[in-house]
Structure formats: structure tokens, C-alpha cells
Amino acid sequence: MGNFVDHVKITCKAGNGGNGSMSFHREKFVLNGGPDGGDGGNGGNVCFYADLNMHTLLDFRFKSKYTAENGVDGAAGNCTGKRGEDLIIKVPVGTVIREAESGAVVADMDTAGETRTILHGGRGGWGNRHFATPTRQAPNFAKPGIKTEVHTFLLELKTIADVGLVGYPNVGKSTILSVVTSAKPKIGNYHFTTLTPNLGIVRRHGKDIVLADIPGLIEGAADGAGLGHDFLRHVERTRLLLHVLDIAGSEGRDPVEDFDQINHELANYGELAERPQIVVCNKSDLPDSEENVVRLKAHLAELGLDYPVFVVSAATHQGFDALLDKTGDMLEALPPIVHFEEEVSYDDSVKPGTFEIVRDGAVFEVVGSSMQRLIDSVNFDDEESMSWFHRTLRKWGVIDALRKAGAQEGDTVRIIDMEFDFVE
Incomplete structure (x- = not known):
């Protein structure tokens, strides 16, 4: 039980694309065989798989860095490099993947057996055969493969259950779960016996209801006190709450005050x-x-709350048939379990992105998300590759933006760690 882990931070990187090959056909008695450089293979993707047999994120505490296989470089004879193998990362069903810095949802792995591709491998570079034209029959350059970036993700396990049992520690939630389902949670007469969500299934009138016994709340839980957020994240998906009270006040607390305090934390x-x-x-x-x-029902009436109230005893197994019937009836009328919609996705291909021109004294710097990938795809020792680079900057609107920012012929332009003279 102490090894239950429901939130971790990991880093992932898709595979780099293999480099294109620069070669020419060589064969006896064949003159000017032409370019035959093969393309680099695409890098492997990073995928997540929702595994029904996993119940904790503990494994990620021991390994937190994940990298897919790189694509293989192209070769002579129009040989395309092998594609990198995809990396499949298994997570428990109910895991929400978030961008660590912004908290934006990348994927919600809420369906057993579901596979989601989160990061795409870098595209393999083109061999020099792609650059042959009637006027350029022997291109002596090829494109490098696209280099991918490292991304940091926060994994959060949010229990998948129809019904959540909530309440103060030691009010009998675990015992109730064991009475109505075949689950065997750890039960003891001390606070925080339950340190992990326990799931159980009860079949009622031909339909299954999944119940979760959630770790107990204390005052200040919403601010992290006690088990705090470790409890509350598991309630987010539930459609219905069974608010369990120690109606006898056997722990020395007032059950009416307990009711108010738990709802305050929620x-x-x-x-x-x-x-x-x-x-x-x-x-x-x-x-x-x-x-x-009697006091509780009067209090609910004062608050204007029409919550159904059921009196039960987990010790004597009394009162549960009516409770479960009502639970099933209410679930019938409620919408599906919460799904967290995707808010961000990733694409490491080279394509125009937003950029800005920042002037640093006499230097004009081009800053943008696509600039590093563009720089990585250029062979600066080759004149024809440099010409392609200049055409790409013009096509993306960078040249016009530099001119509008005041750049003149011969001024210094910086992109990442490379500096060039501005040329119209």
C-alpha cells in the first residue's frame, strides 16, 4: 500500500530523423550515373498505452527519462534508412498526461487498451537524388534528418469509478466497500488506514457499478493538508459521491459538523x-x-439540500439493499465520467511558425519555435543547401520582417547560434 504513486514527472523524446545520403551511382562502364543518395528513416514515435493491469505510477519513480529510437541514415544506391522503433509507455487506465510547465492536458488515457501517439519522430532527411533538376544534375548536398525536442510531462492518475466514497478517516468507507463488493481493502481502527484508492464492483439489476474507497479527508485537504490533493484528484472523475458519516460520533466528532467540513473541502x-x-x-x-x-436531516433541510439519506451499519450489514438501488437509479440519470479534453499537441516537423525580430544593438535576431529545426536541416558547408535555406526564409516571411525591422544589406542577422549577413 505504501508504494502507491499517483503523480510523477517524466521526460520524453521522440527519435531523430536519419540523415539523407549524398552519393552518386558508381558502376563500371556507366558514366555520370547520377545522384542515388537514399532518404533517412523517420524517428520512432513516443506512444502511451492504457494498461488495465497497472494500478500505480510507481515504476516511473525508478525510470523517468524515455527516448524513442532514432531513424537510420540513408545510404548509396537509393537505400532508405530504417525507421526508428516506436516507444510504447504503459500507464494505468485513468492517467492524465499534462504538459509539466503549463499544466495543459496532452492526453487522457481513460479507456483500457487505448494507445495514443504523443510525440512524433523526426522526419528523415532527403537524399541528394531529390534535388536533381535539369540544370542541377549532380546535387552535392542532402538534407539532415529532423532533430526532435525533449518534452517534460506530468502524469496524474485519476481513478476511474462511477461512485466515490468520501468522508473523514475511520468513518467506515473501507468496510462498506468490502460489504457491498468483493474488494478486500485494508481495514483498521486508525486514521489513514486507506492510503490508496480501493476499487470494487457491485452488480445490481444486471449492471455493474464501480465504487472507489478514497483516502479520508481532513480539514485543509484542498490546500494539501493530510492526504490533500492525493485524495481529491481521485474524486474528479466520479459521477456520484457517497458521503459517509460516523453518525454515532464514535470518534468524538459531531457528524453534522463533519458533513459541513467535508463539503467545504470539496x-x-x-x-x-x-x-x-x-x-x-x-x-x-x-x-x-x-x-x-434527526439532527442531520434537519440541518440538510435548513441548507436547502435534498440529498437522499440512508442509515446503514457496515458492522451488521444492514441497510445496503436500498442504498445500492438508489445509487443505481441516480447513476442512470447522470452523464458519463469526466474526460479531460486535449489542450495541446506536438509536431516536430519543419514548417513555418510564429517568430519575432529582436534587435540587439547592431544585430537583428530571429526568434521562433521553428528556427532550431530549420537550422538543423541545413548543410552550411554547401552552397546549394544555403540557397535552399535563404529561399525558405523568404517563403516564411522572415526576409520581409527583417526589412520592416530596419535591417539593411550587410547587417548582421542571428538565428539560434548562427550569424549571417543580411541579403535581400
């Missing part, structure tokens, strides 16, 4: 307080329970 963490609830008054076999049920 309200402080997103919109969880608006989630439909059934109030479950557990430990009804103990003294003072009947009086407290």
Missing part, C-alpha cells in the same frame, strides 16, 4: 461540492445514532 477543490451526493449514515448500530440522524 468546494475548495474545483466544483466537487456540486457533484450529486447520497448521505450514508454508518455505524447506526451504536448509541446516539438515531438522535444524530
